Amino acid sequence: MSRVFDERRVVVCVGTGGVGKTTASAAIAVAAAASGRRTLVMTIDPARRLANALGLVDFGNVEREIPAAAFTPYGVTLQAPLWAMMPDVKRTFDELIDRYAPNDAQKRSIVENKIYNQFATRLAGSLEYAAVEKLYQEYTSGKYDLIVLDTPPSQSAVDFLSAPGRIVTFLEQDTVQWLLKPYVLAGRLSMRLLDFGSALISRSLRRLAGAETLRAIAEFVVSFRGMYDGFRERSQKVRTLLRSEDVAFVLVGTARAADRAAMLRFRAGLEAGDMHARAIVLNRTRPPPYPDEAEAAVQARLADHVGHPHHAAALVTALSEEAMLAREDAAARAMLAEEVGDTPILSLPELPLDVHDLESLSQLHRYFLG
Amino acid sequence: MSPRLRIVIGKGGVGKTAVAAALGLAEAQRGRTVLISEVRAASRVSNLLQVAPVGARMREVLERVWVVDMNPDDAIHEYVLMTLRFERVYKAVFENRLVRGLVHLVPSLAELVMLGKLWYHEREAVRGRLRFDTLILDAPATGHGLALLRTPFAVEATVPAGPLKDHARDVRELLTDHAKTRLHIVTTPEEMPVNEANDIERAMRLELGIRLGHTILNQRLAPLPEDALGRLEKLRGDPELGPSVRALAIREGKRREGEAQIARLNPVLREETVSLPRLVEPTFGLAQVRELASLLTPVLEA
Numbered sequence: 182m183s184r185v186f187d188e189r190r191v192v193v194c195v196g197t198g199g200v201g202k203t204t205a206s207a208a209i210a211v212a213a214a215a216s217g218r219r220t221l222v223m224t225i226d227p228a229r230r231l232a233n234a235l236g237l238v239d240f241g242n243v244e245r246e247i248p249a250a251a252f253t254p255y256g257v258t259l260q261a262p263l264w265a266m267m268p269d270v271k272r273t274f275d276e277l278i279d280r281y282a283p284n285d286a287q288k289r290s291i292v293e294n295k296i297y298n299q300f301a302t303r304l305a306g307s308l309e310y311a312a313v314e315k316l317y318q319e320y321t322s323g324k325y326d327l328i329v330l331d332t333p334p335s336q337s338a339v340d341f342l343s344a345p346g347r348i349v350t351f352l353e354q355d356t357v358q359w360l361l362k363p364y365v366l367a368g369r370l371s372m373r374l375l376d377f378g379s380a381l382i383s384r385s386l387r388r389l390a391g392a393e394t395l396r397a398i399a400e401f402v403v404s405f406r407g408m409y410d411g412f413r414e415r416s417q418k419v420r421t422l423l424r425s426e427d428v429a430f431v432l433v434g435t436a437r438a439a440d441r442a443a444m445l446r447f448r449a450g451l452e453a454g455d456m457h458a459r460a461i462v463l464n465r466t467r468p469p470p471y472p473d474e475a476e477a478a479v480q481a482r483l484a485d486h487v488g489h490p491h492h493a494a495a496l497v498t499a500l501s502e503e504a505m506l507a508r509e510d511a512a513a514r515a516m517l518a519e520e521v522g523d524t525p526i527l528s529l530p531e532l533p534l535d536v537h538d539l540e541s542l543s544q545l546h547r548y549f550l551g
Numbered sequence: 552m553s554p555r556l557r558i559v560i561g562k563g564g565v566g567k568t569a570v571a572a573a574l575g576l577a578e579a580q581r582g583r584t585v586l587i588s589e590v591r592a593a594s595r596v597s598n599l600l601q602v603a604p605v606g607a608r609m610r611e612v613l614e615r616v617w618v619v620d621m622n623p624d625d626a627i628h629e630y631v632l633m634t635l636r637f638e639r640v641y642k643a644v645f646e647n648r649l650v651r652g653l654v655h656l657v658p659s660l661a662e663l664v665m666l667g668k669l670w671y672h673e674r675e676a677v678r679g680r681l682r683f684d685t686l687i688l689d690a691p692a693t694g695h696g697l698a699l700l701r702t703p704f705a706v707e708a709t710v711p712a713g714p715l716k717d718h719a720r721d722v723r724e725l726l727t728d729h730a731k732t733r734l735h736i737v738t739t740p741e742e743m744p745v746n747e748a749n750d751i752e753r754a755m756r757l758e759l760g761i762r763l764g765h766t767i768l769n770q771r772l773a774p775l776p777e778d779a780l781g782r783l784e785k786l787r788g789d790p791e792l793g794p795s796v797r798a799l800a801i802r803e804g805k806r807r808e809g810e811a812q813i814a815r816l817n818p819v820l821r822e823e824t825v826s827l828p829r830l831v832e833p834t835f836g837l838a839q840v841r842e843l844a845s846l847l848t849p850v851l852e853a
Contacts, residue, residue, distance in 0.1 A: 197563065197564070198562065198563040198564060198692065199562060199563055199564035199565075199743065199744075200564075439564075467798070468794065468798075469794075470794045470795040470797075470798040471791070471794060471795055475791065478791070479791060479792060479795055482791070482792055483783065483792060483795060486782060486783055486786065486792075487779045487782060487783065488782075489776070489779060491776075492776035492778075492779035493779065495773075495775055495776055495779070496775060496776070496779055496780070496783075496799060499775055499799060499802060500795055500798065500799060502831045503798045503799070503802055504798075505831050505833070506831055507798075509833055531801065531805075532801075
């Protein structure tokens with residue numbers, strides 16, 4: 182099997198929360214750096230220990246190099262530098278406004294608008310938007326051979342992939358355009374919605390939301406004037422990048438039924454958008470402790486060694502639970518393989534959690550070296 | 552008085568829906584009529600209870616157990632109807648698609664009206680008797696869940712005087728009523744879920760002031776006998792038993808790590824806890840939810 186990052190410049194790991202996406206992304210990045218590629222791993226909201234291990238603290242929207250020496254105790258030699266970055270949603274949005282606002286006054290009026298702040302930080306998909314926006318910035322910087330993007334957890338690929346288009350869609354909505362039109366026509370801020378044609382509609386809307394709320398929305402929309410083209414062009418470029426051969430999507434999940442269903446949803450979402458999952462990572466799989474037919478023999482021998490009957494019973498029960506979970510994992514993998522055809526599936530083993538994180542990464546990266 | 556509203560919240564994947572469903576069954580077993588509400592959840596509660604999927608139209612799926620899966624569009628429709636009183640007016644206004652778009656631009660309206668639905672059912676009476684004894688909200692995962700709970704506070708603080716602000720205040724008053732409402736944080740013994748549990752506790756303490764109920768420690772493993780495990784260590788290299796010894800060691804390592812994570816929970820969250828076991832059956836359904844329900848009785852007695 183060729184490696185997932187070969188001939189790619191971007192690897193995007195997608196999946197729901199809590200499946201070890203960040204660990205898989207970091208392991209892919211370590212594998213790439215160990216293979217001589219200058220690699221950046223971008224992650225949003227990593228587990229604290231992994232963040233610490235990668236030196237990720239809040240130091241602004243910039244990358245930090247992970248010293249190669251950090252891996253040498255675990256027998257891994259990085260052949261090229263490895264950087265890590267944790268993009269910040271609000272800052273990424275502010276940078277965008279900074280880039281596209283035609284002048285300072287307009288920039289201020291946007292950033293100070295209450296609706297903007299909700300929009301930037303609370304609108305469904307703003308995290309996803311910031312992630313792809315930052316990815317695009319780093320991709321075009323040309324500083325890296327490979328960027329591994331650990332996407333924020335979401336319930337479907339659609340959340341993440343439609344993010345770049347969402348702002349444009351938002352701004353192009355009939356309603357928004359219609360709110361804007363009087364301004365464009367008259368060259369001034371006109372509260373058309375307060376003069377609504379039908380008195381019934383006008384009264385009803387004001388009763389629902391209050392005239393002041395409607396005014397704030399209109400002001401926000403109007404303050405975006407002159408920025409549409411910038412946003413639209415940006416979104417188009419990101420779309421093109423995500424569909425190019427430079428990018429490999431990797432689905433990350435676990436053998437749990439809910440995660441498997443999510444992976445299939447993600448895959449369908451990608452396909453619908455003309456994007457393709459190049460590999461599937463099945464995280465935290467448990468290898469069977471013994472072949473099914475040996476269960477009785479293994480349990481008897483274990484009980485023998487333990488001696489104490491209560492203790493032996495506790496261990497045997499625990500072990501048969503582990504065996505059942507391993508069987509479920511194997512069955513899950515088989516079912517998944519049937520669904521996804523020739524997309525390669527990589528099973529990463531569950532590791533004891535008390536090992537240091539760079540040590541886990543050092544163990545796991547080998548699975549991506551092919 | 553028993554709490555009227557129980558909110559179940561925690562990181563994605565920790566078993567919130569199973570806990571919410573189990574709490575519902577436990578309440579119903581005591582003769583109380585329950586409404587379990589989820590939010591855009593693809594009918595997960597009804598699937599878990601192995602009954603026909605329930606969507607935005609609530610249904611009694613087991614005796615005294617009602618389920619609803621709320622979604623923004625239907626909730627807004629209901630809210631607008633309540634405010635405008637007449638379907639005819641709703642149609643006149645909302646068949647204008649510009650207006651529809653505009654309503655979706657009102658920040659947080661969808662979230663507010665979904666909580667507003669709970670507020671409405673909390674006081675809903677049929678023939679002079681409350682329709683539901685307990686409402687259970689299976690909240691979205693931490694980030695979105697907190698955003699949902701913050702909505703009435705944010706709307707009340709930012710929206711000019713008017714019907715929206717009044718509605719936000721009603722909902723906020725229910726959420727912060729210490730006699731009526733409890734927030735149950737669910738966590739597994741793992742790092743990220745524990746971090747999020749602490750984040751939620753902090754948000755309640757510093758911002759929202761919703762009263763905490765029992766913390767639910769889900770999928771907690773029982774310790775294995777240490778000296779027995781020790782005696783097996785020498786078999787690690789054994790071709791037949793080695794993998795079993797390693798599997799047990801990994802499990803025990805994971806359990807210890809999990810206990811260390813639980814110890815990181817804010818002490819407030821460790822005051823009142825209920826531990827639920829990890830259930831390994833290949834299918835998780837009504838029987839498993841009942842099993843969990845039987846373990847949740849301490850929650851109801853508090």
